[in-house]
Amino acid sequence: MTKVIDFQTDPSRYRHWRVAYDGPVANLYMDVDEDGGLFEGYQLKLNSYDLGVDIELADIVQRMRFEHPEVKVVVLQSGKDRVFCAGANIRMLGGAAHSHKVNFCKFTNETRNTFEAAEADSGQKYIAAVRGACAGGGYELALACNHIMLTDDSTSSVALPEVPLLAVLPGTGGLTRVTDKRKVRRDLADVFCSTEEGVKGKRALDWRLVDEVIANSKFDAAVQERARDFAAASGKPDVAKGIRLGPLARTVAEGGSLSYSLVEVAVDRANRRATITLSGPEAPAPADMAAFEAEGDQAYLLRLARELDDAILHLRLNEMEAGLLVFRTQGDAEHLLAHEALLAANADHWLANEVRQYWKRLLKRVDVTARSMVALVEHGSCFAGVLAEILFAVDRSYMMEGEFEGDNRPVAAITLSEANFGPCPMANGLTRLQTRFLGAPEQVGALEGHKGDALEAEAADALGLVTMILDDIDWEDEIRIFMEERASFSPDAMTGMEANLRFAGPETMETRIFGRLTAWQNWIFNRPNAVGKDGALQRYGSGVRGDYNMERV
């Protein structure tokens, strides 16, 4: 699996999904093309999915928010007759490298989370209309919706058969959403998760696995009625027209470096790092939201987010050895803050809201990226407002102090804005500054008094905003030593360490999915009982059960 994976797509290229837009209701059909797998060696039977199917789904969810703001309810359903969705494709999983499996699961988890975010942030509610078998990742898709309707017939059921059938976990949020979102009683959850054939009808309702069970003959009508009900009850403001998300301008150079309009990614394979440089705005902020809307997908903050999002996903799946991501910015901080201020002042404008929520999601994506991350606050940089959040998302930051010989760029400074005090919470529900100063919460209040101040190195250091400040004499050596050292550590240990250090404080369903559930799944993905030659994933479909080492760990 060394093919380059492209996260960009658009409706004209979908092979696995269809959307029928009907005013405030969008009917989303999963109809996976068996022969449309991202890699060779498997067929996507029974609406099973691989990363390619999920890339399309992520694109749909994203476009729904920007291109179809009129949508208030999305009905997720199967375009096939007897199956809702059979979950992740097992042969794909069986053949995939550990790193691919893990990154595939992370991306599908992020995409499932966007269903819930769509309702919480924009009032777009997802209904799962389940007819036919809904198993494993299929039920996890339904679990990510906020309302599950199940046909009451002999072939329709919900199931998480991973444990008994495949010796792995329902790892795309399944176990966590069963206990923490659906709040299924834990002993019933135990029965459910160890029963291959799943649960049907009234029992599924009694056990809280679904919200409604409806006779087959009345199912379609009931689903559409429920969709209209939810749409009518929605508090989402009416928006007639969205903006189009066009293709990103991106070029890929020999050696893997990427170039977008505002983002440069210099990939240094020999040294196992990638440097991501974000540019500040070229032009002044639009005068008002009408002007912003007229700019469409070219509006600075939206374009920057889309480019950075694509760059991170690209690096995750295509540059597996780039263990260190170095974040840089260059540009005018005041310009940047003016762009941001327009959105903040119009936070209740639908598009301002969407762009702000997108930055929230994007920064969460940065948080869970399993690479060491460092930010370099250099002269000429624009770590201000939402871009300053990157400083609090990365593992460390280094800042230039004082004049550097031969460098006539404006001296390095960090400027905080309202973006750092609320609109971009981490998965743990706290702002990055609250998480950073868990031991000194008064510090967050003190920082709020510095909003708008261009904080140079000494001040930023005193306020705890950066890890280290370095002058002209030390800068180059210190950074080089850090990078070399970081690149020499065991990547696994770094992943484990960062997954623990980044999320202090409270936990939420989201942090549990990425922390507890994912970690156990990754452990199992390394165990011979699942992935060995006689393990369950390899033997799947052979009629012979996995041969297990029965020692309990």
Place this chain on the structure above:
Amino acid sequence: MTKVIDFQTDPSRYRHWRVAYDGPVANLYMDVDEDGGLFEGYQLKLNSYDLGVDIELADIVQRMRFEHPEVKVVVLQSGKDRVFCAGANIRMLGGAAHSHKVNFCKFTNETRNTFEAAEADSGQKYIAAVRGACAGGGYELALACNHIMLTDDSTSSVALPEVPLLAVLPGTGGLTRVTDKRKVRRDLADVFCSTEEGVKGKRALDWRLVDEVIANSKFDAAVQERARDFAAASGKPDVAKGIRLGPLARTVAEGGSLSYSLVEVAVDRANRRATITLSGPEAPAPADMAAFEAEGDQAYLLRLARELDDAILHLRLNEMEAGLLVFRTQGDAEHLLAHEALLAANADHWLANEVRQYWKRLLKRVDVTARSMVALVEHGSCFAGVLAEILFAVDRSYMMEGEFEGDNRPVAAITLSEANFGPCPMANGLTRLQTRFLGAPEQVGALEGHKGDALEAEAADALGLVTMILDDIDWEDEIRIFMEERASFSPDAMTGMEANLRFAGPETMETRIFGRLTAWQNWIFNRPNAVGKDGALQRYGSGVRGDYNMERV
């Protein structure tokens, strides 16, 4: 490592620790016998430890609470000159099976937690007095204390060198306590956890890694002064005399079955299960706490707890393939509740408190035991009060319904008491009933109205207390099928599933240690970068660094 591991010890057998009791202050010296390793093949140099060292420590902490209730402050210090503690022994880890490593870490985690529990539950405060190198598991020992004092000299430092040195995590609570207890700023934590040599003096204080830094010449005096200060400020009531914890009566039969005075453990290796039967009290409850105290370690609820505790630890480490633990009880529920009521009515009596807190810890140990667990509520059983908690700790429960032919024992019933509504919270901070009914919190209130009622099968089922009720006709087959099925699943998948399903609701430092941190560590413990023949653990001490696959996962 197939030697039988015995968790019972007593001060006359300690090889690695000394305690000097001095009124309200106990000075606890770690002075590991290099040649006293539990297994062959390594020396316990530099106060490094293996499971045997930790078994002694756990025994000390436990005895401190029962035998030395006069102690208000425990000063943990090194009995060696230039080293505080070098952490878990690396050669031991390098040579240990995965299952041993995981169970070793779990036990050490549980023991560290008892430091914190001792202060929270009994007012016994732990001070770490650090002189010399304090690295890895050594610093994790200090982190478990509630006050850390560090000598300010050139050789004394605190460090978590696991990541750079060994390619594994500081997995005995280290990463979690750094972020969530010490609340170290995360970028500083990142620097700290990737710096082999650790942090010294004032910087350790500034980074919140320690609470005090004191010149070497004044260190001993300052430590003893601080201990006396804390003792004087302690709200712990004065108790002149404890009770002695004598050796447990235990016999081990061929085939692994165990017999205590109140606990029978039938080990069925062929079917990979162990049945644990707890007996109700033989005698009526003591008349008052004076009578209870006079019974000493023979008091029913204390004896039962100690025997069950030992049985669970024994099974964890010595019966690795017993993947299913079956809990049974037999006895008189009313008698049992009378024993419990005496302690509840005297909850502020030091010994009543200690026994109740011990049950809290013991039930938490059950919760985190990585075996499938089931309870059988049979006729003649006494799942009442604190023993009913077992029903809510296990993964599933089955209950006999109605008369069974030829069985003239009293019909199966469950009786709730105050023990089920507060004194035994899980690690997540909720009671087991609150966790069970996360989706229907009103149910917990309803159950409170049934305290003292002997709830037979139909009522217990209707109230959601058991997973399934079965009559005479179905009982045997259903239980057999369940057990066979459970024994056939991949043990790894069961471990991962149970670790997720058991802990719904809020998370705490404790759940994070057993969930997130442990899961990542277990994952790393399976990765070649750590444990492969060219991995860091194997190469440790060779002067050659681990040969890593640099792909990031």
